[in-house]
Amino acid sequence: MPNHQPAVRRGLIILLSLGHACVDVYQGAVAALVPFFVAERAYTYAAAAGLVLAASLLSSVVQPLFGALTDRRPMPWLLPVSTVVGGAGVALSGVAGSYPLTLAAIALSGLGVAAFHPESARVARAASGGSHTAMGWYSLGGNIGFATAPLMVAAVVATGGLHASPLLVVPALAGGALCLAAVRATARPGYAASRSAGPRAADDWTSFVRLSGAIVCRSIVFVGLSAFIALHVRQQAGGGELAGTAALSVLYLGGAVGTVLGGALATRWDRITVxxxxxxxxxxxxAGVVFVPGPLVYAFVALASAGLYVPFSLHVTLGQDYLPRRAGTAAGVTLGLTVSIGGVAAPLIGAAADASSLQTALAPLIALPALGLLLLRSLREPALPGLGGVAAEHGSARP
Structure with a gap:
């Protein structure tokens, strides 16, 4: 293999990771905007949760469709276009004059996010050469975007109000430029030569469905916490808006650490065990997040973040390895449908909080990771990696 090919792969992973950050900042921005919509527009918990639903519901349907399309024909041009669309929707949400228009703007952002992930995951997996660590770095970009979203929103909206939201389009413009560079990199000979053309294993739909069910459980927990943890911690630990923003940042920053740790752990133990x-x-x-009072709640937020994010990139590669003939579809489901379904539960949590208390509404989230664990019990490492014979980091997958 020519020496320039690994450099092309690494460069492409870096570009995709940075582009991923610029896209996922808008997923994090929706949750970060919730307290400001509540404060400035007097939205109820249920109405605010509806914004989270608008961002995720469209993605839950559309993202697998984009995945199926990329299985039939690569569409790298989607990367810069979808990045700009995702940012434009959030940028418009604060200046929309009515609740329906705000929902429409948030839904537009969700469409952009939906179009980005399947194609970017397909390109990243091909560039990774089967490395769990490389996919961890790709996923890390998205987590960094999530983590910086509350800080970005606070810097813009806390100072200028919701009418300053058009400034939030800046990361999308930067991400569009990065993704355009990634698209050009895919046309270079080093990238094309690095892709495997070996035979692919048969699709294992039973294992994929079980994995997807576990991801749904994880998704509901994560979306529920990301939508309401800022408000919950303000009640639980005291403090104003900064206390809630700090909790949301801990949730997302812990995820950045957890994602890289997950890739590293998967090189030592098999992915299913991790x-x-x-x-x-x-x-x-x-359980600690919901019930522990005072500043100690931040420690449980960090632990919850790590627990939710260590398996994040492993979900994607496991899904692609269970469906090696449909890597785009697998990414669309694991990054899109199953993750976005969590947004459907957000209004239910908000309605329960309106009817009782936020702590009572969040308590059922404790049981969901246990349910996911039950679904994972019968899963085994895929017999072959999903890159058509490209070995994972330690060679062939464990049985």
Whole structure:
């Protein structure tokens, strides 16, 4: 293999990771905007949660469709276009004159996010050469975007109000330029030569469905916490808006650490074992978030973040390896449908909080990682990696 090919792969992973950050900042921005919509527009918990639903519901349907399309024909041009669309929707949400227009703007952002992930995951997996660590770095970009979203929103909206939201388009413009560079990199000979053309294993739909069910459980927990943890911690630990923003940042920053840790752990143990450990730890962590008072709640937020994010990139590669003939579809489901379904639960949590208390509404989230763990019990490492014979980091996958 020519020496320039690994450099092309690394460069492409870096570009995709940075572009991923610029896209996922808008997923994090929706949750970060919730307290400001509540404060400035007097939205109820249920109405605010509806914004989270608008961002995720469209993605839940559309993202697998984009995945199926990219399985039939690569569409790298989607990367810069979808990045700009995702940012434009959030930028317009604060200046929309009515609740329906705000929902429409948030939904537009969700469409952009939906179009980005399947194609970017397909390109990243091809560039990774089967490395769990490389996919961890790709996923890390998205987590950094999530983590910086509350800080970005606070810097813009806390000072200028919701009418300053058009300034939030800046990361999308930067991300569009990065993704355009990534698209050009895919046309270079070093990238084309690095892609495997070996035979692919048969699709294992039973294992994929079980994995997807576990991801749904994880998704509901994560979306529920990301939508309401800022408000919950302000009640639980005291303090004003900064206390809530700090909790949301801990949730997202812990995810950045957890994602890289997940890739590293998967090189030492098999992915299924690492994912199971993570779900078990999340049960305890979420219980602490819901019930532990005072500043100690931040420690449980960090633990919950790690438990939710250690398996994040492993979900994607496991899904692609269970469906090696449909890598785009697998990414669309694991990054899109199953993750976005969590947004459907957000209005239910908000309605329960309106009817009782936010703590009572968040308590059922404790049981969901346990349910996910049950779904994972019968899963085994895929017999062959999903890159058509490209070995994972330690060679062939464990049985």
């Amino acid at each position: 994912v199971r450990w993570s779900y078990a730890a999340t049960v305890l962590a979420v």
